[in-house]
Structures are given as C-alpha cells and as structure tokens.
Amino acid sequence: MVERSDEQLLRAFAAGEDAALAELAARHEAGMLGVARGLLGGNDALAREVVQEAWVRVIRGAGRFRADAAARTWLYRIVVTRCADARGREARAHRPRAGENGRDGIPPADRVRLAEALAGLSPEHRETVVLCYARGMTQADAAAVLGIPLGTVKSRLHTAMGRLRTALDEEDGGRS
C-alpha cells in the first residue's frame, strides 16, 4: 500500500477520517513535542500542553488547509507560535529546566546551563537554534517553518551559536 503524504492525510481527516490524524500524529507528534520542549526550556508538561493546543488548531483548521505550504511546515509553525504565547504566559512561573526526563548524555548541570543560555537568546535566535537541532529537521525546514530565507537561518544560527558559546564561557570563567 502506498504511503499517503502529510497533505493527503490532512485532507482525509478534514473529510472525516480520524485514522488519518492518528497517522499524521504518529509521524510528527514526537517531533512537535521535541521542538516545544526545546523552545520552552525543557518544560515537558508545558510542551505537552502546547502541542495539545496545536492539535486543537490543526483539527479546527484542517478543512481550510491549503497546499501552498507543506503540512509538516504548517504543524511546526503552529507549535512555534503556540510556544511563543506559552512562554509569555508561563514566564513568571518557570525557570529553564532541561533534562526532566533524566536521559543520558551531557551532565544535568550542563544541561541546565545550556537551557539557561538558550533562554537568554532572543526569540528569533532561540527558535532558529531549536528548529535546526530538532530531530529530522534541516536548515531548509527551519526556514520554511519560520517563513524566512535560508540565508537568514544560517546567519541567525551562526550568531546564536556564538552567543551561546559566549554565555557558557562567561559562566565557566565566573565559576573558575
């Protein structure tokens, strides 16, 4: 059986096929959660909330979706927008908290420092970095999601990485 494209799945859902949304979610929900998690400083609970809100938007807008953008781009764009709203909403209550799931990799203390440095970036730079490092995303995908040229993504990424390094180095210097 030929695998349907994301756009076909969206159209099928709009026509009443719930299984199509399930298939679309199986492809993208984890990625959407990853992006939300990155943009929200590792706050898993808030990331879940944001992605659920994003699905609500998708469900409401599926019938109006037009194939002038890839469905995947549209999904991630909704997540990025929702995250921007959620950050404003929750800024008073949360500090960055990377690594809630206690996964392997860099030490927890470094994860927290990195999350704090990421939170210190401007929203544009943070979105660019997170999208570019999200699983399965390319810089071109990030450009499509953010609606900016690829060159701008590269330039923002370069600047953002430089600022991240500087922030982390300053902290290292301050501690030593």
Next chain:
Amino acid sequence: MNEQQIEHGLREMSTWTGDDTRLWEQALEAERGRMPRPGRTGWVRSPRMAAALLAAAGAGVVLMGVLGDQPERGTPGGAGIVPRELDRAQASHAGRSSDQPPRMRDNLSSYSADSRTQPPLASALVVLADGSEELQQPADARQIAYSASATLRSSDVHHAADTLRTLIRTDQGEYIESAVVRGEGGSATARVVLRVSSERLDEVLAAVRGIGDVVSESVQAEDLTSQLVDVEARLRNERRVEAELLELMEAREELDLEGLVRLRRELGQVRGRIEQMEAQRLAMARRVSLSTVRVDVEGRQSPPRTESGWSRFLRGLGDAWSDGIWTLAGSVQAILAFLVGRVIWWVGGLLILITAWRLWKRQPR
C-alpha cells in the same frame, strides 16, 4: 562546554523521549464536544446540490435584507422599525400579550426566545455537600452569559432603588453587586447592579419595568462555551500530569534527594495551574448561572413653570418646529438605515447568487 557538547545538548533538548502522549487524541476528544463531525457534509458534493443550496441561501440572505431588522443598541424609545415578530418575542419575554403595545424597544440582536429557553444556565454550577462548587454541564449545552441594562425614570428614586434591592432571592445565590443613590428629589439618580439567576432574568426584567417608566433597555448575550471547553481540556491534561507525578512520588524510594525536590516543585506548579484553571472555570460558570442586571434610575424634574399665553404660544411653536425637524431627521435616518444598513445583505446575497450561477454553469451537460 565545548562545541560538540553544546550541539549534543541542543539536540537532546529538542528531542522528545517521553512516553507515547497521544495528545492529538485528547485534542480531538475536546473538540468533539464543540464542532460538527468532519465529513458530514459529504452529501453536498454534487456541484448542482451545492448550487441549489447556495441559491437558497442567497435568496434567504436577500430576503433577510429586505425583511430583517437590526434594532439599535439600547437607544431611547423613539422612531424606528420594529417588526411584529420582534414585538411578539419581546412580549413573550415580558409575559404580556403580543397585542399589547411594547413599552420600550428591547435590544434583541443577540437575544432570542430559543436561546433563552435552554436549560444549562443555573444548572451549570452545583453546590456540593461540603460547600464547594462544581461545574456540571451537559456535553452539548451552550454556556451563555447574559447581561441586561435598563434606564428608568421615577418620581421617587430612593423608593425605586429600595424596590430594586428587594428583587433578588438570596436563597438562590442572588446578590446585590452595588447600589448607589445620589441627590434628592427630582434630581436624584441611582444605579443598582443585581446578579440574578439566569433562569429568572425575564421575571426580574419584568419586575424592573414595573418600578418606573422605562427609558431604554438592552440585553446582551456572550457565548462562553468554547472558553469553557478549552479550560476543561487543559484541566484534564494537568490532572493527568498530576496523577503521573503522584505515581512517581509513591515510588520515591527509587529517587535521590535532588529528584525528589524537583518532583515536589513540579507537583506544586502543576497544582497551582490546576487551581488557577478551576478558578477560571468557576468564574465563567458563575457568569453563566448568574446574569447581571444593571438599572439606572433618574428622577423626574419638577413640572414646568407657569407662563403667559404669548410665551406659551411661542414655546409651542418652537416645540412644534423642533418636533418636525426631529421627525424629518428620524425618517431620513430610518430610510438611510434601511438602505445602507443592509448593504452587507445585498452584497452577500448577490455574491452567493453569482457563485451559485457559476457552479450551475460548471456542471457538465
């Protein structure tokens, strides 16, 4: 941290390794309560069927443009077009016969007999045995908050304000939100704001009308259904997260001290959000179950002074001229309102008819 560690950390931070969340399913479930099922309009796939429906809709829109009326909001009772159907609706709300003349022009643009007969209002908020309140709503009920305002003229403003205060029933949770009386005699004014059970709104408005001469009145409705559904969905999600965290707390022997502290902090934040959302939900439910009735009472000024015959004649002449000008202005306004106010209907109807015609022509013969 070196470059490689930063990149690794960023990848890790932007990757979801948690459980299978199936958030799409929860979102779909939340949306089910509020939207028509997708695909149910599948039978309208034939262009001719669509054209016929559009043509009918267009004709309906044009007819509404011709016959319909959009009363002004809360304007004093003056000249204007009040269709008989509207009078009848007003009469049924006020508990009087439709043959009786209306005492005022009600603003019913967002207030219809059908919408008011729905039951969810007071039943939305249930007081439990322990004194707490819980929202109970049928899945398909609209949650509508009503607010009404009226301006009365009375010879005894103080007495009118006192009478207004007696309209509430405290045993039904009704209360006086504010009551202010200023001045004395004919120049006195009062403003009384009541919160009354939505089921009794008609009854209270009818009583308000009996307290003085009604200068203006309006009723507005706000649909809070979607906001309530949104809060419900988010609340369900947070409760699920809370349950998960509590499960983790039960297995705390496996956690180190840092993990335990983090878990407690997270649990506290989740509970904070739950309380916040429950408060939002209750506030909205209160707005649905208790309508706001704002009544302004103005005193009647003392009767005009005695005048000589000549000056009375001149004043009468001036009044007649002034009345004539106002009547002319009122008529011109009514004609303009009829023509301009319905432009949207004319244009809308025309567009629908053109679309229907094009769809009809597109059908292969």
